[in-house]
Each structure stands twice: as C-alpha cells, then as structure tokens.
Amino acid sequence: MDEAVINRLQVLGFSLYEAKAYVGLLRHGPQNGNEVAKSAGLPSSKIYATLERLAAKGLVHTVHRDTTTQYVCVSPDELLHRLREDYESRSTTSRRRCPRWRPSSRAPRC
Numbered sequence: 497m498d499e500a501v502i503n504r505l506q507v508l509g510f511s512l513y514e515a516k517a518y519v520g521l522l523r524h525g526p527q528n529g530n531e532v533a534k535s536a537g538l539p540s541s542k543i544y545a546t547l548e549r550l551a552a553k554g555l556v557h558t559v560h561r562d563t564t565t566q567y568v569c570v571s572p573d574e575l576l577h578r579l580r581e582d583y584e585s586r587s588t589t590s591r592r593r594c595p596r597w598r599p600s601s602r603a604p605r606c
Contacts, residue, residue: 513538513546521569528564
C-alpha cells in the first residue's frame with residue numbers, strides 16, 4: 497500500500513525522498529528528523545533537506561517541544577487541496593502566457 501501511495505505522490509511531483517518522508521509522517525505521526533529518517537527508510541544525511549523542501553511547499557510543519565523539533569505533515573485532504581490549488585494556479589499562468597493559436601487554414605480537417 498505505501499509503495500502505491502509513494503508512486504502516486506511521485507506522479508504528483510514529489511521526489512522519492514519527499515514522498516517517503518510524507519508517508520512516514522502520515523503513518524507514524526509527529527517525529528523528529530532522525531525518527532522520520534528511520535520510519536521512512538531514508539538516509540539521515542538527507543532527511544533535513546527533504547523536510548525543508550516539504551515545509552517550503554507547506555506540506556510539513558515544525559513543532560518545537562522543549563529542546564526538540566518535531567515534524568508534522570498536513571492531512572491527505574489538505575495535501576490534495578494544496579496540490580489542486582497549485583495546479584490551477586499554474587494552469588492559469590500558462591494560459592495567460594501562451595499565445596492563442598488558431599488552426600491554419602491549411603490544416604487537415606478530421
């Protein structure tokens with residue numbers, strides 16, 4: 497099941513490490529960086545950069561407790577909402593920037 501979710505997240509633009517970290521947080525709840533690396537099966541040397549990229553996308557938040565920082569992912573519903581908004585924003589931008597092409601009078605008709 498997790499592999500299918502990870503593959504779907506990659507189709508939606510996540511890197512492999514981002515997808516694994518998100519799923520690890522989703523499955524195991526708030527964790528510190530080392531715990532995320534372990535639960536997601538990622539190298540600890542790469543986890544903080546991965547979590548920072550997810551945080552920059554608004555998909556992971558940090559919670560400071562005492563002397564530790566824990567990471568929390570947004571819900572799957574919130575994830576889909578944000579991905580949909582991002583897609584719609586990019587689509588709108590693309591439509592504005594692309595010239596309106598009209599078919600050539602020489603173009604074959606179907």
